[in-house]
Structures are given as C-alpha cells and as structure tokens.
Amino acid sequence: MIKRIKLRTLLIGGVITLFFAVLMGKVFWIQVVEADFWQDYAEKVWSKKKTIPASRGKIIDRNGDILAVDAPAYTVAINPKLIHEAGIQEDIVKGLHDILGKKEDELRELVNAKNEDGEFYRQREVRREGWKVDQDVKEQVEKLRDDLMKEHELEDVGIILIKDQKRYYPKNSLAAHVLGYVNREGEAVQGTGIEAYYDEELRGQDGSLEYKSDGRGIEIPKASEIFTPAKNGKDLQLTIDYTIQYYIEEAMREAFAELKPISMTVVAVDPKTMEILGMANMPTYNPNEYWKGVDQKNFYNHAIKSVYEPGSTFKIVTLAGAVQEGMFNPNESFMSGSIRVPGQTIHDVKRSGWGAISYLEGVKRSSNVAFVKLGYEKLGPDLLKEYVDNFGFGQKTGIELPGEAKGLVSPVYQADYAAMSYGHGQLLVTPVQQLVAVAAVANGGKLMEPHIVKSITDPHTGETVTTQPKVIRQVISPEKAKEVSGYLEQVVSDLKIGTGRHAYIDGYRIAGKTGTAVKAAKGGYDYTKQVVSFVGYAPVDDPKIAILVLIDEPSNSELGGGTAAGPIVKKILNQVLQYMGVPKQIDKAANSSVTTTGAKAPELSGLGVQEAKDLLAGKGISYATLGNGSKVVSQFPKAGTHMKPGQHMYILTEEGQHLNIPNVKGQSLRDALELLSVLQVAVRTVGEGFVVDQQVTEVQGQRQVTLVLEPLSKEGDQEAAGEDASGQNEDGDDKNETDSGESGEPSP
Numbered sequence: 001m002i003k004r005i006k007l008r009t010l011l012i013g014g015v016i017t018l019f020f021a022v023l024m025g026k027v028f029w030i031q032v033v034e035a036d037f038w039q040d041y042a043e044k045v046w047s048k049k050k051t052i053p054a055s056r057g058k059i060i061d062r063n064g065d066i067l068a069v070d071a072p073a074y075t076v077a078i079n080p081k082l083i084h085e086a087g088i089q090e091d092i093v094k095g096l097h098d099i100l101g102k103k104e105d106e107l108r109e110l111v112n113a114k115n116e117d118g119e120f121y122r123q124r125e126v127r128r129e130g131w132k133v134d135q136d137v138k139e140q141v142e143k144l145r146d147d148l149m150k151e152h153e154l155e156d157v158g159i160i161l162i163k164d165q166k167r168y169y170p171k172n173s174l175a176a177h178v179l180g181y182v183n184r185e186g187e188a189v190q191g192t193g194i195e196a197y198y199d200e201e202l203r204g205q206d207g208s209l210e211y212k213s214d215g216r217g218i219e220i221p222k223a224s225e226i227f228t229p230a231k232n233g234k235d236l237q238l239t240i241d242y243t244i245q246y247y248i249e250e251a252m253r254e255a256f257a258e259l260k261p262i263s264m265t266v267v268a269v270d271p272k273t274m275e276i277l278g279m280a281n282m283p284t285y286n287p288n289e290y291w292k293g294v295d296q297k298n299f300y301n302h303a304i305k306s307v308y309e310p311g312s313t314f315k316i317v318t319l320a321g322a323v324q325e326g327m328f329n330p331n332e333s334f335m336s337g338s339i340r341v342p343g344q345t346i347h348d349v350k351r352s353g354w355g356a357i358s359y360l361e362g363v364k365r366s367s368n369v370a371f372v373k374l375g376y377e378k379l380g381p382d383l384l385k386e387y388v389d390n391f392g393f394g395q396k397t398g399i400e401l402p403g404e405a406k407g408l409v410s411p412v413y414q415a416d417y418a419a420m421s422y423g424h425g426q427l428l429v430t431p432v433q434q435l436v437a438v439a440a441v442a443n444g445g446k447l448m449e450p451h452i453v454k455s456i457t458d459p460h461t462g463e464t465v466t467t468q469p470k471v472i473r474q475v476i477s478p479e480k481a482k483e484v485s486g487y488l489e490q491v492v493s494d495l496k497i498g499t500g501r502h503a504y505i506d507g508y509r510i511a512g513k514t515g516t517a518v519k520a521a522k523g524g525y526d527y528t529k530q531v532v533s534f535v536g537y538a539p540v541d542d543p544k545i546a547i548l549v550l551i552d553e554p555s556n557s558e559l560g561g562g563t564a565a566g567p568i569v570k571k572i573l574n575q576v577l578q579y580m581g582v583p584k585q586i587d588k589a590a591n592s593s594v595t596t597t598g599a600k601a602p603e604l605s606g607l608g609v610q611e612a613k614d615l616l617a618g619k620g621i622s623y624a625t626l627g628n629g630s631k632v633v634s635q636f637p638k639a640g641t642h643m644k645p646g647q648h649m650y651i652l653t654e655e656g657q658h659l660n661i662p663n664v665k666g667q668s669l670r671d672a673l674e675l676l677s678v679l680q681v682a683v684r685t686v687g688e689g690f691v692v693d694q695q696v697t698e699v700q701g702q703r704q705v706t707l708v709l710e711p712l713s714k715e716g717d718q719e720a721a722g723e724d725a726s727g728q729n730e731d732g733d734d735k736n737e738t739d740s741g742e743s744g745e746p747s748p
Helices: 002-033 035-046 080-086 089-100 104-111 135-152 199-203 242-259 287-292 311-324 359-365 368-379 381-390 414-420 431-442 478-493 561-579 609-618 669-678
Strands: 047-052 066-078 159-168 207-212 226-228 235-238 263-270 275-282 333-335 338-341 344-347 356-358 446-448 453-457 464-466 471-474 511-521 524-538 545-552 623-626 634-636 649-652 682-687 690-699 702-710
Touching (some): 002 035, 066 089, 066 135, 080 089, 080 104, 089 104, 089 135, 242 263, 263 561, 311 381, 311 431, 311 478, 311 511, 333 359, 333 368, 338 414, 344 368, 344 414, 356 359, 359 368, 368 381, 381 414, 431 478, 478 511, 511 561, 524 561, 561 623, 609 623, 609 649, 669 682, 669 690
Parallel strands (some): 623 649
Antiparallel strands (some): 066 159, 207 226, 235 453, 263 275, 263 545, 333 356, 338 344, 453 464, 524 545, 690 702
16 A cells, blocks of 8 residues: 555656756757747747838929928728627718718628628728828718717727828819829829829838737837938929919810810920920829720820821921021022922922922921922932931920930832921921920020929938020021021911911010821821921010920811911910010001900900800900819909000909919019909018019918018010901911821821
8 A cells, every 4th residue: 555655656756857857858949949939939039010101202393383292191890790799880881971972882782791700890991992082082981980979879980990091182183294193002003193203202101110019919018119210201392383384284274175186295394494394184084083994095194105207387397497598588489289300209388289389388387398308309318317306306305204206207209308497207296396396496506305304302311403504506696596496487477478477465475387297007197197286486586385286086187286286376475475474466567356455354254265255355354264163253453443455354263362372573662462362461571662573482381471672674565465366267287298108197
C-alpha cells in the first residue's frame, strides 16, 4: 500500500516535472529562439499607423478665380445588422433610391448583405452613387435619417455618413478640356489636361501618424508617437481668363446649336506673350460628373490633338514669306480662275475667275491661283517649305497639355508644294499650331512657345515659379509683319469682297483670314463634308488677342469659313475687347450705322438675358454679360442714365457678391466706382484720373479692388460707338478645287 502511494507520488511528480520542463522549453523557444518574430508581431498588434491625406493643389485662373480645388465630400454607408433589427429595410431602400438614384434591387442586396458566418454586415458603402457626394446630397441623406429616427422612434437607423474629400470644379464644364479631371479614387486621369500633366506637382505627399494602442485599438495616452506631416500639392495659376473663357463658350454653345457640326474648337491667346486666354471644344463634359460623359468624343481636346488640312487660313504663311522676300506687289495683276502645275490644274472657288485682278484683290478674295503664284512660282518649293518649317508646322508647340500632335508637312511632288501654298495637300496642322503661326505675324514676326500655366506656387514655402514668355525664332521682320497685317485687315474691312467681312466690327481694327477645307473621300473629295475656320487678331495696331475658330462639318455644307466662323469671331472679339478696356476708334469720316451718343440706358431688370441682348443690339448699345443666370438681376448704367459715346452696358445675371470682378481699365473713377458698388466690392484708389490698372485682394474675407489712376491723354480718351456693319454678299472663301490630290481632316 505504501509502495503504491510512493509510485503514484513519483508518477505525479514526474508528470509535473515533465510539464514544467516542456513549459520552460516553450518559453525559451518563444523568448529566445523566436524572439524577433514575436517582437515584430507584437509591434504590429499595438502599433497603429494612420495616413494623413495631402490636399491636392488648387488651380486658379489668371485673376485668382478658382477652377479646381479639393472640397469636403461624404460617402454614404449603411449598417445592415442595425437596419434588420429595426425592421426598416424598405424605408432605407426607397429613401436612398430617391436621393441617390441607385437601383432599388441593388440597394436591397446591400441591405441584406451577410458575411461568411451568415451574419449581417455592420457597415457597407453605397457605391458608386453614394460615394463622395457633395454637401447638398449629404443634407438630403441626413434629413432622411432624421425623419426615419423620428418616425420609428429610434436612436439610430443604420445610415452612416463618412467624411472625405474630393476634387471639385466650381465652374462645372467651363474649361473642362484644359483642366481634365480627377476620378473618385483621387487619381488624375491620364491624357485629360492640366490635372494629368502636372499630377506630380498637384498631388503632394501624404503624411502619417504612428502611435501605440491597447488591445481594443484605443490610443495609449502619453505613448511615443511618430508624426510625419502631409505635404500639400502645389497651386497652379493658369493664363486662362475665366471671363474670356465664358464669352468663348457662350458663343460656341449658340453656334453649335445652330450649325450642328461634329465638333467645334476655339483658342484665344495674347499674341505678345503667347499666353492662352481661352481654349474650348464642343461637345464638352462636366468634370464633376465625368462618368456621365459616356461618349469619349466629349473628352477629346481637338485644339492640340486633332490634325486637319487648314485650307485658306494657311495662306497667311505664304503671304508672309512673299512679303518678307519682297515678292509681293499688291498692285501687280495676274489672271485668276485656274493655273496649271505639274500633275494637276488648280482652280479658284469661282472656276471662271474674276479676270485679271491685283494680288491684293486676290488676297481679299482668297484666290488659290494668287497664292500658288506667290508660293510655288515666286518663292519656289524650297523657300516655301523653309517658311512653313520656320513658322513651326510639323513640330509640337510645347504647350503644357498632354497628347499634343505634331501635324504633318511632307510634300513630295511639285503638285504637293503648289497645294501647300494655299493650305492643302500633304499638310496637316493642329489648331494651336495654326494660331501660334498667325500670332507671330501679329506680334511683329516672333514665333513664340504657347503656354497655359502662368505660375506654380509651393504653399509651404511660398516660393513661386513664373513662366516667362519664350521666343523661338524671328520668322519675319517687324516691318514686314506690319505690312502683312495691313493686307489681312483689308480681308475683314472690305465689306464688299473681303472673305472675312462677317467678322467686321465698327470701331475695331481686325485682321483675319478664313478657311474652308473639303474633306477627302475615296477617289476625290466629298463637298458635303468640310472643315471651316477663321483666324485673326485685334486691334491690328496693338494686338491684345489672337483667336481661331474651327468648325468640323457644319450641317449646312454651303457655309464657308467666313459665313460660319466669322460671326462667332465677331461676337467673341466684340465682348472680349470691351472687357479688356480697348476703346473703339472714332472715324469722323465714316458714316457709322449706329451711335450711342445721348442714348438713354433702357430698363433691363427682369428680362431674359437673350431678350436684353436683342434690345441693346437694336439700340446700338454694346454690352458685357456678368454671371451665369438666365435673367437680368441688375444693370450698369442704371435705366434712364444718359450713356456716353462708346460706353457699354453691363448685364448682371446674379447678385453682385457672387460675380467675377470685370476689367475697368480705361474707365473714369466715377464709372468704375458705380460699377464696383453694384458688385458689392470695396474699393481703394491710388493716384488721380482714369483707371490704368487694378488689383483684386481679400481683406478680412471680403473682396477689395485697388484702382491705380493716371491722367488719360485726349487721344486715349476717345472711344467710338456703333455696331458692326457686315456685307450681305456670298462668302468668297475658297474651297479646295484641284483635279487631283488628297485632303486631310480632323482626326483623333
């Protein structure tokens, strides 16, 4: 018995000893052999890292108006478990369907979602309709939540709003092709504008916070932390002017609806600096709702990506070369109608011609024969090609936008060189290339690199890098450029035979050239399909703006560049030049068709915008529209005020505090103060006389304008009144008329 007890004691003791030996071995294995592994594992358990997202840099226009900025956003989520416990599944489905537009069967699937254990989830996001919604939608969801809580007497109904941020474009579709867009994941979509081209500068670097937490994931107070601050993206200021961009797109919308083309492109620049003042395409899209632009054509920036056969607008290059080489005599005559070159016969748009006419008349009528003689016969193929190359064709311009095409200049046969002299044949250009070349004539012969970014600012250091104008080469002399401008002005000002007469504005000197290129078809040309355009600049003596309008296949194939694009140029220039403060010139010898001398400002309040415009046009009063509303809210000058010669009316379609501040350069202090008071803007002045400069700042959250005043000379104080007077003759712009050859067309 005693022996049995001793054996049991030994057995139990042995087992216990063995247990402790195994335990100590395991402890040794964990603490010594696998120490590094378990140390790393523990670190992962109690160490947490939280990402601090960087804010994407904002994009503003040249005057500080915000075009793209990060804004608060909210993601809608639901708690299926809580919803089922409350028994309000259908209320949630119907309510969110009405607000977000998400299909009810998809919402039911979310409400009934279960995990692998067969339990309802505690949180499911409502993608995509409820992902990163704006403040307005957030408030509707909050109201739904509050109403359900009140109706069912619940403290929580399982609707969750997660705070986030997203890219916001305050001007909606304005300048969409310039800006591009950022998708919901916060990624710049490649090939879509400034957002993509400057993505690295804009996106910044995310920061982080590393801290210790307990078993429940709650931060341990006073524990060591490692904080890496976020580095926000750089801010970009564009050369785009919001007001000019608005005028461009407003004119385009009206023309697009009327002409019904495949697409339309307008680009405007300051020819002295080659800053892009406006760039737009139709059709377009809203970057805030990019997913609704289902047709990929809506996203295509034709201004830099499409190539086309320019037609007669290209004749400016041939003319410039001939003038520079001393081969253009405006009074020398030639026989119009047709001309034979090796391989083909080239015709004027009027196949029988106009008889023997001067070269200047040939320029005004846009005679193909005149330019073949100037380019192919006088300059010769080699020198003509040299000028084409020097004006930048066949090369990228270097504009800061993704996907720029370089075009094509590849003449082979003599007929190719002859066709190139009037903008056809083995020649394809982009709209920006064409405008850069014409701007070189406007600015005194300097080919310059276009740019769309004015400056880049680091918000952390305040360091700003400003883009400086870049001259590539002198293509013609300033004296010859001035001479060419004089000839191009007559293309517009000759109201009888000038192909550009439909862009004429009484009081403004405009130079321009029209173009009509028939598209190639199998075995020849399809005269029902053509690309029409107008390129020009103003005022001729001191150009402030150069502009190109391109229309791809207007529905009426009988319209040429003059009749289709000319009126669009006229409308844009009339608004922009007044906005820039460029005074109209008084020609005392001219019999102006209309005048504003002594006219009283009519009552416009309450009228529709178009109705107000028609009324002012009928009275010969120039105007500028401020705001995006559909009705006139107020006006300046006030109704009944006697208007001075050349003074234009400001039509306000929104309350003053919401409007952009217009350019008041050239106005008297009194007029400037009256207008700015309508806009509810504080004003301070420096100097005396008339406004020569203005700066917009923000003081204690309120806008303030500083006006710089100087006495104005008598010559500078003259401003003419009057509307345009366009001739009603048929458009004389030349189409491509050859017996053989090929024609290009805009192509993605």
